[in-house]
Amino acid sequence: MSYDFSQFGQHLGNGSGIEELMDDLGHALSSGADDIKMLGGGQPARIPEMDVVWRKQLDALVAEAGGLDRALTSYDPPQGNPRFLHAVADLFQKSFGWEITADNIAITPGGQTAFFFLFNLLAGRMADGGRKKVLLPLVPEYIGYANQGVDGSVFKAIPPMIEETGAHEFKYRVDFDRLEVTPDIAAICASRPTNPTGNVLTDNETAKLSALAKKHNIPFIIDNAYGAPFPGIIFTDATPFWEPHVILTYSLSKIGLPGTRTGIVIGPPEIIKAVRSMSAIVGLSNPSTGQQIMRPLVESGEILRLSREVVRPYYEAKCKLARKTAMEIFGDDFDWRMHRSEGALFLWFWFPKLKITSKELYKRLKERNVLVIPGEYFFFGLDESKWEHRDQCIRVSYAMDEAVVRDGLQIIAEEVRAASE
């Protein structure tokens, strides 16, 4: 039998490069083979201290009268649990002086869904028949955005400037001279820290992007999936940023609760109202378990302490170790560079003399049971299809066990050395 799919169905229901890749990674993992070095996913690490926190919170919920009811057996309103929304508003008001209330906050089933709502709310085919796009001031950018437009790509990306910042180290910078907000731009969006590179927009860059958006009367979306103040997987000074035209997304995934699917959107009330309406139509209500586990930690401010004193130091130590290991293993006998690590869970490698594409390198590594993500998937929305840099990079997660990261890097070095000029 074959059925006709709508345009929406063709764009979202017909597979995509990234679905194949994620499927590939998922099957490789579930095969249970012991020798797989899984350096491909965005899975956060299991941090023992955080596991203790989750168990304690769950025990308290079960013990409390009405706790289970709130966490499991009731529908919340589509905008989110009212007490959780107030707790989040209070946290940001008290900690940063932001003038926000519960009307500025909506919950979604994970940050991923928040982006699906926001991009399709603001960009794509408009009521007047024209098309609008989301401007990405810095690519490579998060692979999960790439296929989210319901009627095709909704992105316009500006290639970054590449700055050499040390031996074997570089950093992408926003090319403000090329960054132009044309009438077809609906919003500016960046992840901070950036997945895949670990780049963190400086306070100055963030303020400049915000001013640009404000000047053109469009929102500036900042994806804080790894950002400040929670989960706080950020190793430089970066101040949380908000202004009335800014849309912030947060998530409970990278602090340790990806299975609860909890995303938090902070933004102008009219955007929040629209997200709430979309939540009702698409899903009636949102998962409540994450909100209930986390609410006491938000009300007490403990979420900020845990981010600062447990989560950040844990990842910072792991990141340092992985970078040191890469330095030792890769050495000086082939051309390689690593993006400066300022946050998130990944090392981003650039091999300028690679004779094969990053996709071919991915296949060769997979044959040796090392799973990474080929870089080209992160360069969407660019006009310059011939920029060879996009074929020369890979993303490697450092969140796994030290031995897995070391063995994986060893095999990556062997394959890249063999495939370099």
Ligand SMILES: Cc1ncc(COP(=O)(O)O)c(C=O)c1O
């Ligand atoms: C930059 C970025 N944004 C958003 C997400 C979505 O995460 P979740 O839907 O688990 O909140 C991720 C997940 O890896 C991410 O890396």
